[in-house]
Amino acid sequence: MIKELREDRGNVEKNVRGAYEEAQRLQEKLNAVVTFADIDTQLKELPEDGLMRGVPIALKDNVSTKGLRTTAESNILWNYVPVFNAHIVDKLKAAGAVVIAKTNMDELAMGGTNLSAYSGPTHNPYDLARMTGGSSGGSAALVAAGVVPMAIGSDTGDSVRKPAAFCGIVGVKPTYGRISRYGILPYASSLDHVGYFTRSIEDACIALQVLAGRDDRDMTSSFREVPDYSAELNSDMHGKKIAVLGNVVRNLKNPQTIAAFNHVMDELKARGAQVDVYDFDEDLMKAILPAYYLIANCEATSNHSNLDGIRFGNVQKGETMEELMKNTRTNGFGPLIKKRFVIGSYGLFEENQERLFRKAQKVRRKIVDAMKDCLKEYDAVMAPASDNPAPYLDDNSADELSANYLIVENYMAMGNFSGYPSMTVPMGFADDLPLGLNMTCRPFEETTMFDFGKAIEEITGSKDMKAEVE
Amino acid sequence: MEYEATIGIEIHCQMKTVTKMFSGAPCTYGRKANTAVNEIDLGMPGTLPCLNMEAVRKAIMACTGLHLTIDPLVKFDRKNYYYSDLPKGFQITQQFHPIGKNGYVVIDTGEGPRKIRINRIHMEEDTAKQFHLKTKTLLDFNRSGTPLIEIVSEPDMHNGQEAEAYVEALRRTLYYLGVSDCRMEEGSMRCDVNISIAPKGSGKLGVKNEIKNMNSISNIGKAVDYEINRQKTVLENGGEIFQETRRFDEKTGTTVMMRRKEGTVDYKYFPEPNIFPIRLDPEWIKDIQDNMPELPEVREERYSREYGLSAHDISILIANKEISDFFEKVMEYSDNAKGVCNWLLGDVSGWLNRHEMSIENCVLLPENLAKLVKMVDDGRINGKQAKELVDDLMEGKDPEGAAKERGMEQVSDEGALRAMVVSVLDANPQAIEDFKAGKDRAVGFLVGQVMKASRGKANPGVVNTLIKEELKNR
Incomplete structure (x- = not known):
C-alpha cells in the first residue's frame, strides 16, 4: 500500500484527506483517535521525495509531537503539548509521511487491553464489542480498518504484537536499539521498543527502512547500518529452521488456533523449512510474567516521577510544592497506574530490591540465555500470539495463575527481555475473528524475520487484509 | 572530659564543561533564568540522557590528580526522590560504581604534612536552583544537569584547621587541572561537613551533624570549630546530640539547625537503564593522564628546585594559579626569582587588589616586571623609586622609559x-x-x-x- 500511495503522486491530497475523513467517520465506532492532526500544514510542507511521500499515518499518543497534544491517555498529561518531536516523527516527516492522528492507548502504555485509556477503550474493527488489545490499540484499529497503511505503536511486553494479533495485521517490534526511543513517552526503558503496524510485509520493510538508524540522542540506539529491507525480501523457505515453542503450543486450548497454526507450519515445511518443536524450561516460562511485571513496574515508577505538575501537565493546586505534586499525581493517574507504581516502589525499596527487582533481572538473563541457545540452532522461534481471538470488552475471565494465562498469553515479553526482533502476522481466523502468529529471530536479523513473514503472508493470503467496519 | 572530633567532608564540584552532563544545553553562570535549558534539563517526557564524554575526561583528571583508582567501566544509577528542583524525579549518579576509589590529598598541619584519604569520586548531575519568596518559589533550571563530581573523604580530620586545609588542597588541585573553577561563593564548589565528637581515646564515634551553606574556605574552619564547641557544651551540660542538618550563619559565626534527620531516606537506587555501561579505552585514559596540566605539588617541587624559593614563598605563590603562571612568564626574562616573587606578592598584588583587577586581565607585561627588578638589582634606581613606578608599570608602560620620564634614573657612573x-x-x-x-x-x-x-x-x-x-x- 505504501508504494502504491507514494507512486500515486497526483492524488496525495485526496489520499491523505480521505484517510483523515475516514478516521473521523469511524471515531464514534472505534474511538481510535485521541487528537486529530493538522494535515493542511503538513501537506504544504511535504518534501519533494521520500519513501513514504504522501502516505497518511497515525502515531500512538505516547509519541512526542511538537505543538500537537500528546496525552499518553493519562489525565495528568491531558493538556500536555510537547516542545519537541520524537526522533521518529522527524524521520517520518522527512520521508514524506503525513500524520493524521494521535491514537488511543492504555494509560501510559501500561496494559494489554486498551481498557485503561482515560478517554475510554478502542473497539475492535472486526467486532466492535471486542477489545483491540493493547496498549497500542488505537493504532492497530486504524490500520486494521484500512484507514492508514501504517501506524506507530510501542511495545514493552507485547503492546504491538498482541493488538496486531487481535486486529489481524502485521505488528513489528524490531531489535532493541534499531529505532531510536528519543521522544517516546517511556514505560520501562530497558524493555521499551518503538514498533509499528502494517497490513503487509512489504509495507513493514519500507516502514523499518524509514524508522531505523542511529540517533545520538538515544545512547542505546545502534550504529549498525540499516539494510535495504525491501530489496532483501525473499520468501524462499529452503534451509530455514523453525523452532515451534512447545511450551506455548502444548498449553493451547482453542482447536481453531491449533489448526490454523499447524496449517501454517505444514505449509512452511512444504516450502522447504525444517520445523521442530523446541521446549524451554517450563518453570522459566512461567516466570516470564512475574519477572516482566516487576522490572516493568520498577522502571515505570521511576520513569514517571517527572510527572509532578511543576513544569507541565494537568497541575493541581497545593499550599506547598510537595502538596502540589501530591495533588497533581493523585488526581492525574488512574487506579491501575497507581497500583503499578506502588508495586514498582515496593520492588525497589532497599530491603526488597535484592529479592524482587534484582532477582527478576536474574530470571530475565536466564530467559535470554535460553533464547540465545535456541536461536543458535534455529532461525526463528514461532507460536500463536494468543490462544483465543480478541476478548469481549467486559471479559475478565482470565485465570491469572493457569499455565494457559502465564505462558500462552504472556510469553511474548521474551522478545522485550532479549531485545530480539519479534513480529506478529495474521495466521487465520477463529469464528471470523483474526488470529496471529508470533515469531522471534536473532538480533538485527529483521530481514530473516520479514522473509518468514512474507512466506506466511503468501500461505494465508492475508496481504492488505482489512476489516469492514459497518 | 577531653573530647576528640571526627570530621568527614563531602564536596560537590561543578565541572567546567561547555555543555551539560547529559544534554547539549550550555553550562552557564549568572545568565537570565531558564535560558540555558532544553527539554532534557526540564525532564520532559520521552527525553533520554546522552553522556558528555568531556565530563568523564575531567572526572578522570580529578581522580588522577587526587590519586584515586579509576574504574574503566563507567556505569550510572538512578537516585529516586521527589523534589521541585529535581525535574526527572530522579538524579543520575554513580551509586554502585563510582569512577574513582581510594585516593588522598596531602595537607599541611601544625605538625607537618598529613594524608587525608578520599573514599570515592563519582559523577552526577546538578539540580535546578530554587528561590523561595514569601508567597511563591521560583525555579531556575539553568543549573539543572550541570556536570558534578562528588568527592567523599574518609573521616580523617579532627579540627577546623584541618578541614579547611583539606578543602583548600582539593580546591587547588581541581583548579590547577581545570576540572572546576571552584568558586564557593558562586556555588560551583559546595561543601557538606560531617562532625561528631566523642571522649578522647574512647574509640567511639558520636552522633554526627552535617553543616551546609559555607560560602568560603575560611568559613569552614570557623563553622567546624564552632560546631565542635557547641557539641562539647551540650555534652558537658548533660545534653544529647541529635542527628541534624545545620547551616553556617556567617553574620553570627554560628551553626543553626535546619532540620533534624529521622531515619534514613530510601532513594531506591537502581542502574540507569538508558545508559549502557561504557568500557573506557585504556589508551584514552592514559592519554588524558599523560597530558594533564601540572599539578600544584609538582609545581611546588619544581619552584624549589629551579628557583630556590623558600617553602613559604612557594606556597603563597602557588595558592593563586594565575599569579604563579605569571611568575613563570616573568622568569623567562629574569634571573632573580626572589625579587620577582616579592614584587608579585607585594606591590603588584596590592595594586591589583586596590583596583579590583586580576593578573590575567591587567596590562602588565612580564618583560616589564623583569626589567624593573633588574633596574633595582643593577642599582639604576632605588627601591623607593621603584615603588613610585608601580602605577606606570601596571598601566603597561616600560619602566625604563617611565623612570626617565620621571627623571629618576640613578647615576652609577x-x-x-x-x-x-x-x-x-x-x-x-x-x-x-x-x-x-x-x-x-x-x-x-x-x-x-x-x-x-x-x-x-x-x-x-x-x-x-x-x-x-x-x-x-x-
Whole structure:
C-alpha cells in the first residue's frame, strides 16, 4: 500500500484527506483517535521525495509531537503539548509521511487491553464489542480498518504484537536499539521498543527502512547500518529452521488456533523449512510474567516521577510544592497506574530490591540465555500470539495463575527481555475473528524475520487484509 | 572530659564543561533564568540522557590528580526522590560504581604534612536552583544537569584547621587541572561537613551533624570549630546530640539547625537503564593522564628546585594559579626569582587588589616586571623609586622609559660620582675629622650630602664605596 500511495503522486491530497475523513467517520465506532492532526500544514510542507511521500499515518499518543497534544491517555498529561518531536516523527516527516492522528492507548502504555485509556477503550474493527488489545490499540484499529497503511505503536511486553494479533495485521517490534526511543513517552526503558503496524510485509520493510538508524540522542540506539529491507525480501523457505515453542503450543486450548497454526507450519515445511518443536524450561516460562511485571513496574515508577505538575501537565493546586505534586499525581493517574507504581516502589525499596527487582533481572538473563541457545540452532522461534481471538470488552475471565494465562498469553515479553526482533502476522481466523502468529529471530536479523513473514503472508493470503467496519 | 572530633567532608564540584552532563544545553553562570535549558534539563517526557564524554575526561583528571583508582567501566544509577528542583524525579549518579576509589590529598598541619584519604569520586548531575519568596518559589533550571563530581573523604580530620586545609588542597588541585573553577561563593564548589565528637581515646564515634551553606574556605574552619564547641557544651551540660542538618550563619559565626534527620531516606537506587555501561579505552585514559596540566605539588617541587624559593614563598605563590603562571612568564626574562616573587606578592598584588583587577586581565607585561627588578638589582634606581613606578608599570608602560620620564634614573657612573664625592669631601672637613676619630656615622652623613647634591639620582651603594675609598686618601 505504501508504494502504491507514494507512486500515486497526483492524488496525495485526496489520499491523505480521505484517510483523515475516514478516521473521523469511524471515531464514534472505534474511538481510535485521541487528537486529530493538522494535515493542511503538513501537506504544504511535504518534501519533494521520500519513501513514504504522501502516505497518511497515525502515531500512538505516547509519541512526542511538537505543538500537537500528546496525552499518553493519562489525565495528568491531558493538556500536555510537547516542545519537541520524537526522533521518529522527524524521520517520518522527512520521508514524506503525513500524520493524521494521535491514537488511543492504555494509560501510559501500561496494559494489554486498551481498557485503561482515560478517554475510554478502542473497539475492535472486526467486532466492535471486542477489545483491540493493547496498549497500542488505537493504532492497530486504524490500520486494521484500512484507514492508514501504517501506524506507530510501542511495545514493552507485547503492546504491538498482541493488538496486531487481535486486529489481524502485521505488528513489528524490531531489535532493541534499531529505532531510536528519543521522544517516546517511556514505560520501562530497558524493555521499551518503538514498533509499528502494517497490513503487509512489504509495507513493514519500507516502514523499518524509514524508522531505523542511529540517533545520538538515544545512547542505546545502534550504529549498525540499516539494510535495504525491501530489496532483501525473499520468501524462499529452503534451509530455514523453525523452532515451534512447545511450551506455548502444548498449553493451547482453542482447536481453531491449533489448526490454523499447524496449517501454517505444514505449509512452511512444504516450502522447504525444517520445523521442530523446541521446549524451554517450563518453570522459566512461567516466570516470564512475574519477572516482566516487576522490572516493568520498577522502571515505570521511576520513569514517571517527572510527572509532578511543576513544569507541565494537568497541575493541581497545593499550599506547598510537595502538596502540589501530591495533588497533581493523585488526581492525574488512574487506579491501575497507581497500583503499578506502588508495586514498582515496593520492588525497589532497599530491603526488597535484592529479592524482587534484582532477582527478576536474574530470571530475565536466564530467559535470554535460553533464547540465545535456541536461536543458535534455529532461525526463528514461532507460536500463536494468543490462544483465543480478541476478548469481549467486559471479559475478565482470565485465570491469572493457569499455565494457559502465564505462558500462552504472556510469553511474548521474551522478545522485550532479549531485545530480539519479534513480529506478529495474521495466521487465520477463529469464528471470523483474526488470529496471529508470533515469531522471534536473532538480533538485527529483521530481514530473516520479514522473509518468514512474507512466506506466511503468501500461505494465508492475508496481504492488505482489512476489516469492514459497518 | 577531653573530647576528640571526627570530621568527614563531602564536596560537590561543578565541572567546567561547555555543555551539560547529559544534554547539549550550555553550562552557564549568572545568565537570565531558564535560558540555558532544553527539554532534557526540564525532564520532559520521552527525553533520554546522552553522556558528555568531556565530563568523564575531567572526572578522570580529578581522580588522577587526587590519586584515586579509576574504574574503566563507567556505569550510572538512578537516585529516586521527589523534589521541585529535581525535574526527572530522579538524579543520575554513580551509586554502585563510582569512577574513582581510594585516593588522598596531602595537607599541611601544625605538625607537618598529613594524608587525608578520599573514599570515592563519582559523577552526577546538578539540580535546578530554587528561590523561595514569601508567597511563591521560583525555579531556575539553568543549573539543572550541570556536570558534578562528588568527592567523599574518609573521616580523617579532627579540627577546623584541618578541614579547611583539606578543602583548600582539593580546591587547588581541581583548579590547577581545570576540572572546576571552584568558586564557593558562586556555588560551583559546595561543601557538606560531617562532625561528631566523642571522649578522647574512647574509640567511639558520636552522633554526627552535617553543616551546609559555607560560602568560603575560611568559613569552614570557623563553622567546624564552632560546631565542635557547641557539641562539647551540650555534652558537658548533660545534653544529647541529635542527628541534624545545620547551616553556617556567617553574620553570627554560628551553626543553626535546619532540620533534624529521622531515619534514613530510601532513594531506591537502581542502574540507569538508558545508559549502557561504557568500557573506557585504556589508551584514552592514559592519554588524558599523560597530558594533564601540572599539578600544584609538582609545581611546588619544581619552584624549589629551579628557583630556590623558600617553602613559604612557594606556597603563597602557588595558592593563586594565575599569579604563579605569571611568575613563570616573568622568569623567562629574569634571573632573580626572589625579587620577582616579592614584587608579585607585594606591590603588584596590592595594586591589583586596590583596583579590583586580576593578573590575567591587567596590562602588565612580564618583560616589564623583569626589567624593573633588574633596574633595582643593577642599582639604576632605588627601591623607593621603584615603588613610585608601580602605577606606570601596571598601566603597561616600560619602566625604563617611565623612570626617565620621571627623571629618576640613578647615576652609577663612577667618574661622575667620584667628582661629586670629592667636592662634597672638600666642603665638609669636619666630617672627615669625625671619621678619623672613629665616628662611623660620618659616612652616612657624607652619603646623604652626595645624594642631596645629585638630587637623589646617585646610586647610594656606589656612593658609599667611593666615599670610603676617598676617605682613605685623606
